[in-house]
Amino acid sequence: MNVLLYVLGFAAAFAVSLILTPFVKRFAVWVGAVDAPNHRKVHTRIMPRLGGVAIYLAFAASFLMMIPALDGYKANAAWAVLLGGFIIVVVGALDDKMELSPKVKLLGQLAAALIVVFGFDLKVDFVNIPFASSQNLGEWLSIPLTIFWIVGVTNAINLIDGLDGLAAGVSAIATATTLVMAVMMGNVTVIVLCALLLGSILGFLLFNFHPAKIFMGDSGSLFLGFSLATLSILGFKQATLVSFVVPLLVLGVPLSDTFFAIIRRILNRTPISVADKSHLHHCLLQLGFSHRSTVLLIYGIAIFFGLSAIVLSQLALWISLIALPILILALHIGAEAIGIFSKTRKPILNLLRKAGIKTSQFIGTRLMK
Structure with a gap:
């Protein structure tokens, strides 16, 4: 398979998404799948949802168009994303229309995850442990771990869908990072699926970036989370270095925001x-950043995470083990600085401030002498 075919697939998905989104927008208004403003939301007018339907249809249509030309890819992986994604989109679309209960949405996510695991036998088979050989995971561990990963990432993307273009842009960056990693590893299946998904997202993003004309809704955020989770299983289950950490970094923004939300609560x-209203985007808005600036700043953070994943995958193991704690510490300090944990509890920043005062006093005393 040559690069031209990947480009054509991306272009087809982009074009279909670009064409379908305005129709989906009208359909959302017609069926009443709209988002009304409230105290937690930053938009001030009723907005059509169901943007995820356009993303999914563009992804599915472009894949079906490419099937005759595809060679050397795992068909079961593609159908896992399509069929599991269909369940996710249907559940999300129903939620966009009538606001389903969290339990019903969770059941839909579990059903999609079970299709991936049992219907197409896609799961995390082993974990690479530093300075040791790969450890095979028995089904008693690999199956629940895979289901937990899919459901967790699915909801992580949903949590960051709070500003125009935010979830779509961050998902596009994560997809592009996964695409680069797949090219480096020669994983044809992931390259094809990432190219199609990226085109579908970017076509929709033209209508979703601030000021948005349509929201992706749960149909979009849940589908993107599900797709990224499944693609990360396909792309990194056989990575030779820090195989568990790389997908965490690729999805660094939604996963860290979810982790901080749990700790905060x-x-x-x-x-x-x-x-x-204490998610990353809320905190940045409260610091005085504009809507557009907040989204672009989070894009920058997502790009940093993506580049970190790519670089770490190529570094010697001992260098990665040194770099990771530094990266985690920097992430924690940044989280404390913007108040994502708490507006008052900032232990590491307080410790650094105290250390800085002592250092300044010591330097001043030495200069006086």
């Missing part, structure tokens, strides 16, 4: 399922 003694 534990610290505040509130239920984990209760929504709040």
Whole structure:
């Protein structure tokens, strides 16, 4: 398979998404699948949802168009994304229209994950442990781990869908990063699927970037999360270096935001399922950044995570093991600085400030002498 075919697939997905999105927008308004403003949301007017339907249809249509030319790819992997994604999109679209309960949405996500695992036998088979050989995982561990990963990433993308173009742009960056990694590893299946998904997202993003004309809704955020989770299993289950960390970095923005949200709600003694206005994008808006600047800044963070994943995958193991703790510490400091954990609890920043004062006093005393 040559590069031209990948480019044509990307272009086809982009074009179909670009054409379908305006029709989906009208359909969303017609069926009443709209998003009304409230105290948690930043938009001030009713917006059509169901953008995820356009993304999915563009992805599926471009894949079906490419089937005759595809060679050397795993068909079961593609159908896992399509069929599991169909369930996710249907559940998400129903939620966009009538707001399903969290339990019903979770059941839909579990059904899609089970299709991937049992219907197409796609799961995390082993884990690479530093300075040791790969450890095979028995089904008793690999199956629940895979289901947990798919459901977790699916919901992580959903949590960051709070500003125009945010979830779509971050998902596009994660997809592009996965595409680059797949090219480096020669994984034809992931290259094809990433090229199609990326084109579908970018075609929709033209209508979704601030000021948005349509929202992706749960149909979009859940489908993108599901797709990225499945593609990461396909792309990194056989990575030779830090195979567990690389997909975490690729999805660094949504996963870290989800992790911080869980910690924040534990610290505040509130239920984990209760929504709040302290996510990354909320904190940046509260610091005075504009809507567009906030989205672009988070794009930059996502690109940094993506580049870190690519670089770490190529570094010697001992260098990666040194770089990872530094990266995690920097992430934690940044989270404390913007108040994503708490507006008052900032232990590491307080420690650094105290250390800085002592250092300044020491330097001043030495200069006086």
